[in-house]
Amino acid sequence: MNLVSLARRRSPWIVHYNGSSCNGCAIEFFAALTPVYDLERFGVVNMGNPKHADIMVLTGGANYRSARVIRNLYHQIPDPKAVVAVGVCAGSSGIFHDCYYMLGGADQVIPVDVYVPGCAARPEAIIEGILLAADLTAGSDAGGKRHLKR
Ligand code: SF4
Secondary structure, eight states, X not given: OOHHHHHHHXXXXXXXXXXXXXXXXXXXXXXXXXXXXXXXXXXXEEESOGGGOXXXXXXXXXXXXXXXXXXXXXXXXXXSOEEEEEHHHHHHOXXXXXXXXXXXXGGGTSOOOEEXXXXXXXXXXXXXXXXXXXXXXXXXXXXXXXXOOO
């Protein structure tokens, strides 16, 4: 593993977007960043700017309005990048599945690499998903989609 890959593995920067959700998973994501769960102990930095990010974290599903925002953010993240869909809504639109405005899970709009289950997803599972994504961007665990077990 070269130095750049090592930096991505040891200090991945993330950008978060909250799509069609009840905000439950977004709250759990922010809980993962607090000192209680301390996602930052793994070197993870939550960025506001997709151009500086390695990993996109999505909570909530994609609807007709948010789809273009999700796509726009995704394309601004430099390669290699990975996408983590947090919660049932980001994975398959969850309880919003039958709503007229929904497109579906995030993978209806962009490629998703890691699916974190749960409604809401637990902070520990979110951390594991982000670290799996960091492995993917560093090239140490390439290939295939990842589904965390509950
Ligand atoms: S998976 Fe559950 S907690 Fe998460 S955004 Fe959807 S409804 Fe809310």
